[in-house]
Amino acid sequence: MTRIINRQPGRYGRLVLGLMPFVILLAVYIVASDARLAENPSDKLLPSLSSFVDAITRMGFEPSKRTGEYLMWNDTLASLHRLCMGVGISALIGLAIGVGNGMIPFMRSPLSPLVTALSLIPPMAILPILFITFGLGELSKVVLIVIGICPIIIRDIQLRTDSLPNEQLIKAQTLGGNSWQIIARVVLPQTLPRLIEAVRLTLGSAWLFLIAAEAIAATEGLGYRIFLLRRYLAMDVILPYVFWITLLAFSMDWSLKRLSILAFPWYHKEQGGRHE
Known part of the structure; x- marks a missing residue:
């Protein structure tokens, strides 16, 4: 008898199963929206799908009467710029300190407890401090993202570095590699x-911290627009x-996954071929 844990859906089966929850949610929304609108045509809580189309057209494909900008795309570019800056800086710092903590004892002793302490501080609790220190501009929003995710990345990379087989490091030293060569050629790859x-x-x-910062202090961005329109109950835009x-x-996550599979196929083979 074939056990269910050993059965794998085919390619199209995975696609159908993946889409099924979204189709069900959409159907539930349409039924609930129709019911509320039939009772009250002015209801704003569950707008019809046609209202969504009108709102997207107005926000994304018609210039604003006040500024002349396409608000949805302007908000998207502003948010993505802040997010990419924060995530990129966090990745670089996380890689440098994480590998250092994992490989250099004199670096790990002072920094590892500090990173652990920082990772336990709720980033939203220090948001007012960031605004006071760095102002209400772009810097405070980027710093919030860095403070929020960088300690987690550092600890993850440190654990990965610590888990490398000692045999590899010993062989590299036996072959005459110095510390920096071992880090660059054995550890980093x-x-x-x-x-x-x-x-x-x-x-x-990172998205959570970005939306929160934009909601409090911003003049453009996806989070800013959502919290601006909530006072009008504009669910057709929100x-x-x-x-x-x-x-x-989802697109960013999928792109990073594909990048990892293409650049490091050996790593995913070691993980059993489960590219999740």
């Missing part, structure tokens, strides 16, 4: 795919913006 995974795992948190953020986050 095996750490980079884990770095991509760490970035993928922290993307959701829900498409939430869906757009989700689509952007």
Whole structure:
């Protein structure tokens, strides 16, 4: 008898199973929206799908009467710029300190406890301090993302470095490699795919910190637009913006996964070929 844990859906089966929850949610929304609108045509909580189309057209494909800008695309570019800056800086710092903590004892002793302490501080609790220190401009928003996800990346990379087989390091030393050569040629190649995974795992948190910062102090951005329109109960704009953020986050995660598979196929073979 074939056990269910050993049965694998085919390519099209995975596609159908992956789409099924979204189709069900869409059907539930349409039914609920029709029911509310039939009772109250002015209801704003669950707008019709046609309202979403009108809102997307107005926000994304018609210039604003006040500024002349295409608001949805302007908000998207502003948010992506802040997010990419914060995630990119966090990845670089996380790689440098994570590998250093894992390989250099004199670096690990002072920095590892500090990183652990920083990772336990709720980033949202220090948001007012960041605004006071760095102002209300772009820097404070980027710093919030860095403070929020960088310690997690550092700890992840440090654990990956610590888990490298000692035999590899001993052989590299036996062959005459110095510390920097061992780090560059043995440690880094095996750490980079884990770095991509760490970035993928922290993307959701990075978006959370970005939206929170934009909601409090910004004049453009996806988070700013959502919290600006909530006072008007403009769900026909808010829900498409939430869906757009989700689509952007999914696209970034998928792109990083594909990059990792193409650049480090050996790593995914070691993981049993499960590219999740």
